[in-house]
Amino acid sequence: MFGVLRGMGITFKNFVASYFLPRKPNSLETGGMVTLQYPEERLPEKERFRNFPFLIYDTKPDDLRCVACDICAKECPPKCIYIVRDNDEQGRPLKKPKVFDIDFTVCMNCGICEEACPFDAIFMDHEFEVGGPERQQSLVYHMDQLLKPATHFAKIRPTDHVAIEEKRRKEAEKKRAAAQAQPKPPEAKPPQA
Numbered sequence: 001m002f003g004v005l006r007g008m009g010i011t012f013k014n015f016v017a018s019y020f021l022p023r024k025p026n027s028l029e030t031g032g033m034v035t036l037q038y039p040e041e042r043l044p045e046k047e048r049f050r051n052f053p054f055l056i057y058d059t060k061p062d063d064l065r066c067v068a069c070d071i072c073a074k075e076c077p078p079k080c081i082y083i084v085r086d087n088d089e090q091g092r093p094l095k096k097p098k099v100f101d102i103d104f105t106v107c108m109n110c111g112i113c114e115e116a117c118p119f120d121a122i123f124m125d126h127e128f129e130v131g132g133p134e135r136q137q138s139l140v141y142h143m144d145q146l147l148k149p150a151t152h153f154a155k156i157r158p159t160d161h162v163a164i165e166e167k168r169r170k171e172a173e174k175k176r177a178a179a180q181a182q183p184k185p186p187e188a189k190p191p192q193a
C-alpha cells in the first residue's frame with residue numbers, strides 16, 4: 001500500500017512539475033516531464049555510446065590506417081565485414097583495401113572489430129540514423145561511406161582519441177629507435193683502377 005501511494009505521489013509530482021518546471025531543450029534535467037520530442041530534440045550521446053563501425057583516416061581518405069589484414073572480418077561474430085585487398089599494377093598486394101563493406105543489417109554493434117584491429121583503423125561511431133525512405137534501401141555500407149577523418153573520432157570520443165594518439169606516438173618512437181639501432185650495411189668499396 002505504501003509503495004502504491006509513493007508511486008502515485010511521484011506521478012503527481014511529475015505531472016505538476018511538467019507544467020511549472022519546463023524542461024530545458026535537449027535535456028532531461030528537470031523534476032517534470034521526461035518525454036523527449038525526438039527527432040526535433042535529442043540528447044547528446046555519451047562518449048562510450050556505440051552503434052556502427054567506421055574506418056578512420058588521418059589527413060585524407062587515401063591515407064587510411066586500414067592495411068586490409070582481415071583480422072576484423074575474421075573476428076566479427078556475424079561475419080558482416082567483407083574486405084578485398086588492393087594490388088599494384090604488377091599484381092603485388094598492397095597494404096590497403098580495395099573493397100571494404102559492412103552490412104549494417106547484420107552488424108550487431110558489438111564493437112569486436114574495434115577491439116580486434118591492431119592498427120587503430122576501425123572504431124565504433126555514434127551515428128544511428130542510417131535508415132532511408134526507400135523500401136529496398138541497401139544498408140551495405142561501402143568504403144567511401146565508412147571513411148571518416150580522425151577529427152571525427154576526436155570529436156565524438158575525445159578521451160579515447162587522446163589515449164590512442166599517445167599509444168601511436170609511443171609505438172612510432174619505438175619503431176624509430178629500433179630502426180636507428182640496426183647496424184648499417186658496410187659501404188661499397190670504390191672500383192679499383
Ligand code: SF4
Nearest residue numbers: 066067069070072117
Ligand atoms: S580495420 Fe583493422 S583489423 Fe580490419 S582489415 Fe583494417 S587494419 Fe585489419
Ligand code: SF4
Nearest residue numbers: 076107108110111113
Ligand atoms: S560491431 Fe561487431 S558485428 Fe558489427 S562489424 Fe564490428 S564485429 Fe561485426
